[in-house]
Amino acid sequence: MMEKRVKRSDEPIWWALFSAGGVCFAVFVPAAILFIALLIPLGLLPAETLDFERSRGLLFSFPGLIFIGVVICLPLFHAMHRIRHGLHDLKLGRDKTNKVIAYGAAIVFSLLALLGFVLGIM
Amino acid sequence: MAKHVGYFPELKRNWWLKNRYFTLYMVREATVLPLVFFIACLLAGLYSLLQGQQSFQGWLQFMQNPITIVINLLALVASLFHAATFFTLFPRVMPLRVGGKAIPAKWIILGQWFGVLLVMVLFAWVFGRGV
Amino acid sequence: MTTKRLSIQRYLPEQSKTPFWQEFEVPFDDSTSILEALNHIKEDMDGSLSYRWSCRMAICGSCGVMVNGEPKLGCKSFLREYPGTISIEPLAHFPVQKDLIIDMEIFLEHLAAVQPYLINDSQDSNQTHKQTPAQLAKYLTFSDCINCGLCYSACPQFGLNPEFLGPAALTLAHRYNLDSRDQGKAQRMVQLNREEGVWTCTFVGYCSEVCPKSVDPAAAVNQGKVESAKDLLINLFKR
Numbered sequence: 001m002m003e004k005r006v007k008r009s010d011e012p013i014w015w016a017l018f019s020a021g022g023v024c025f026a027v028f029v030p031a032a033i034l035f036i037a038l039l040i041p042l043g044l045l046p047a048e049t050l051d052f053e054r055s056r057g058l059l060f061s062f063p064g065l066i067f068i069g070v071v072i073c074l075p076l077f078h079a080m081h082r083i084r085h086g087l088h089d090l091k092l093g094r095d096k097t098n099k100v101i102a103y104g105a106a107i108v109f110s111l112l113a114l115l116g117f118v119l120g121i122m
Numbered sequence: 123m124a125k126h127v128g129y130f131p132e133l134k135r136n137w138w139l140k141n142r143y144f145t146l147y148m149v150r151e152a153t154v155l156p157l158v159f160f161i162a163c164l165l166a167g168l169y170s171l172l173q174g175q176q177s178f179q180g181w182l183q184f185m186q187n188p189i190t191i192v193i194n195l196l197a198l199v200a201s202l203f204h205a206a207t208f209f210t211l212f213p214r215v216m217p218l219r220v221g222g223k224a225i226p227a228k229w230i231i232l233g234q235w236f237g238v239l240l241v242m243v244l245f246a247w248v249f250g251r252g253v
Numbered sequence: 254m255t256t257k258r259l260s261i262q263r264y265l266p267e268q269s270k271t272p273f274w275q276e277f278e279v280p281f282d283d284s285t286s287i288l289e290a291l292n293h294i295k296e297d298m299d300g301s302l303s304y305r306w307s308c309r310m311a312i313c314g315s316c317g318v319m320v321n322g323e324p325k326l327g328c329k330s331f332l333r334e335y336p337g338t339i340s341i342e343p344l345a346h347f348p349v350q351k352d353l354i355i356d357m358e359i360f361l362e363h364l365a366a367v368q369p370y371l372i373n374d375s376q377d378s379n380q381t382h383k384q385t386p387a388q389l390a391k392y393l394t395f396s397d398c399i400n401c402g403l404c405y406s407a408c409p410q411f412g413l414n415p416e417f418l419g420p421a422a423l424t425l426a427h428r429y430n431l432d433s434r435d436q437g438k439a440q441r442m443v444q445l446n447r448e449e450g451v452w453t454c455t456f457v458g459y460c461s462e463v464c465p466k467s468v469d470p471a472a473a474v475n476q477g478k479v480e481s482a483k484d485l486l487i488n489l490f491k492r
Contacts, residue, residue, distance in 0.1 A: 006444075007447060008446045008447070008488075009447055009448040009450070009452045009481075012452075012478075012485045012486075013485075015478060016482060022204070023208070025157060025201060025204055025205075026204055026208045027205070027234070027237045028241055029157065029197075029201045030198060030201045030202055030205065030241075031238070031245040032160075032164075032245070033194055033198040034242065034245070035246075035249055036164070036167075036185075037160060037163060037185060037194035038191065038195060040249075041182070041186045041191060042186075042191065045249065049249050049250075052179075055167075055171055055178070059168065068168075071161075072161055072164055072165065075157060075161060076158075078154065078157075079154035079161070082153075083154060083155075083158075085455050086148075086152070089138065089151070089413070090135050091135040091413070092135075109161075113168060116165070116168040116169055116172060117168070120168075120171065128266060128348045128349045128350045128356060129266070129270070129272055129348065130348040133346070133409065133412040133413055137409055137412065138409070141322060141323075141459075143457075143459050144409060144459065147458070147459075151455075211458075214471065214475065214476075215456075215475040215476060215478070215479065216476075222387060
């Protein structure tokens, strides 16, 4: 009876990414939403704050790479982990399939963000 | 082994609506939905920057759309709610000790909120520089 | 004397395959517990009502029931706390054998799986194990479990998948892993590392809310996740 139960789970990898993403979602994302998605579009900051040249300069730099990591990639893994477990909580789909799709999406879109960054600095 | 001769009702998929605590848990889990929208906005913005001035203007217009603003406002509220839950869970998952004495959870929670504030100031400095 | 209405879920497998609700009007005062109300019903109103109980003082852990949908010890909840009709059901997420009596077999299996006892094969094991107050403090809060099973009824992940080892078993595993006298961590980690070990938990946290002994099983399970993650890392570098 014991033997069939002793398979080690690969969940620590996803949980570590989920936790790191959770910290980023809590610490970095609020400021990012406030400035990029609210204050600037609402015109509460001068228009030059986020003009084309300035935005390129900010994003395609070393701090920009860190920004992509802590506001896009890690929060993506956090979000996809919760969506996967949320689907299980709602008894939707098969967990094995949901897992591949959720983490697969997190990997693909993270790579897409990094590819965009590489194209930007070239 | 157990001989399950009795009555064993299956847990229905709406179990989280039957208890306030479970509903709040589901709200916590759902905070990632507006987050995904915001991340999609950022990815679109990144690629619009690669495509040129015009494309970027189009992205700015999309960000100014009232529906976009409302969802992103929801994302901000969600991120702060997530922060409130995450910060209280953290000292329970990783109780920190200094010199054999446990740091009170209250301090760890306050420290994390200080981090949020610090990042806000950092963003204000980065965006405000030379404008 | 004032009375209160109790609505109790009855299940009599010899009579019907489905449970039904039965109401009782019970006299009570400020000191009447749910368990005492059940005793009153059994003695004076309907002797066929079945439920478990023993100590009446929140130590034996046998009188757990759902009171208005929340897992509670019958002896530690009082009629005065509830306005209106009180609904009493058997503990959730377990098969019901009769009335308020659940089949705890799966819980006991999960407990046994994590070997919740000191494992120490050292030569001087016939000597008294010494432990400093600081070493004791590391696991003390997690050692108050009375195996009542309320945390399993509070855990939707156990409800969705009964193979999940669950809050109490994982907390006891963590309690012995933290004990300076114990050497059984490697054996227990095998169980914790499984998908149905610590990794089924999503930190709903309700287990810690309902625990009558304030053990905080949710904290123990999630500290177990940190341990399991470390265990994976160590395992990778060993090879």
